[in-house]
Amino acid sequence: MRASVAVLLSGLLLGQSVPYVRTKTDDGSHCLRWPVSSGIRRTLSFVQSAPGDPALGQGAFDAVSRSAQTWEAQLQACGSLDLAEGAHSASRFVGYTQSGQNENLVLFRTELCSDVVPPGDPCHTGATCGNSYDCWDHGATIVGLTTSSYVIATGEVLDADVELNAATATPTIVDSPPCSPGAISTSCVANDVQNATTHELGHFLGLDHSPDPSSTMYATEPLGETSKRVLDSGSKQFVCDVYPAGQASRDCTSSGGGNGNGSGGCSSAGGAVAVGPGLLLLLLALVTRRSRPTGRARA
Numbered sequence: 347m348r349a350s351v352a353v354l355l356s357g358l359l360l361g362q363s364v365p366y367v368r369t370k371t372d373d374g375s376h377c378l379r380w381p382v383s384s385g386i387r388r389t390l391s392f393v394q395s396a397p398g399d400p401a402l403g404q405g406a407f408d409a410v411s412r413s414a415q416t417w418e419a420q421l422q423a424c425g426s427l428d429l430a431e432g433a434h435s436a437s438r439f440v441g442y443t444q445s446g447q448n449e450n451l452v453l454f455r456t457e458l459c460s461d462v463v464p465p466g467d468p469c470h471t472g473a474t475c476g477n478s479y480d481c482w483d484h485g486a487t488i489v490g491l492t493t494s495s496y497v498i499a500t501g502e503v504l505d506a507d508v509e510l511n512a513a514t515a516t517p518t519i520v521d522s523p524p525c526s527p528g529a530i531s532t533s534c535v536a537n538d539v540q541n542a543t544t545h546e547l548g549h550f551l552g553l554d555h556s557p558d559p560s561s562t563m564y565a566t567e568p569l570g571e572t573s574k575r576v577l578d579s580g581s582k583q584f585v586c587d588v589y590p591a592g593q594a595s596r597d598c599t600s601s602g603g604g605n606g607n608g609s610g611g612c613s614s615a616g617g618a619v620a621v622g623p624g625l626l627l628l629l630l631a632l633v634t635r636r637s638r639p640t641g642r643a644r645a
């Protein structure tokens with residue numbers, strides 16, 4: 347992750363204008379996108395997993411729905427697909443299985459895997475503890491993480507799931523005031539659910555992190571942030587460029603595909619894990635950035 351920070355800083359110092367950064371396949375030869383055929387508007391379904399966040403109840407479900415509606419508004423403005431929410435699901439499974447139902451899920455993990463998984467459990471070697479024990483198996487400062495499964499040869503996404511950290515983060519749904527570092531609760535803004543989910547749904551659609559600190563797709567969120575609830579102009583442009591209305595969705599190797607061949611930004615966090623012939627999982631995360639007094643900084 348440190349190398350990624352260096353890339354971000356050098357880009358800013360050079361004054362580069364990068365409206366958005368697309369997520370690439372592991373070998374860099376394609377950009378991730380949901381397949382959409384020319385002339386056919388696609389409905390892309392996602393579902394929220396129940397139970398949601400036990401501390402927030404229905405309000406957390408509503409916040410996630412608002413995040414999806416934000417992207418849907420832009421997709422309706424210039425895109426070729428619709429993001430549609432289905433009825434809640436009981437599934438807690440993140441990832442893709444070739445014979446599975448493969449719902450595109452948004453779910454909260456409320457327990458740390460390190461607290462609930464026995465040390466010798468075989469899930470540790472297979473990196474499957476999150477699904478096996480319904481627990482948060484990622485870093486403590488990560489607030490949200492999207493797992494996209496795609497075809498290596500094309501970059502076409504098959505499945506994408508968003509996990510939200512309700513184990514070590516403090517998801518909140520109020521609009522203000524920002525929480526103070528020493529007084530975090532659900533009555534102030536700590537890790538705003540709509541803020542994090544809007545960012546993660548950008549990954550869901552194929553965006554990587556932006557070097558612009560004001561972007562929805564910037565890799566970190568300070569305590570109390572709500573600004574990522576709103577799409578920045580670059581993220582809006584991504585929708586118009588990659589999912590142009592009436593046309594097939596665009597790879598970064600095809601002509602007129604936006605800036606998908608642009609350099610850098612943060613690369614994937616956690617690397618890629620082979621899950622089957624011709625398939626990869628890609629993990630992208632939003633990380634908290636605490637204010638100075640707590641001394642916690644990671645990007």
Ligand SMILES: [Zn+2]
Binds near residue numbers: 546555
């Ligand atoms: Zn992210």
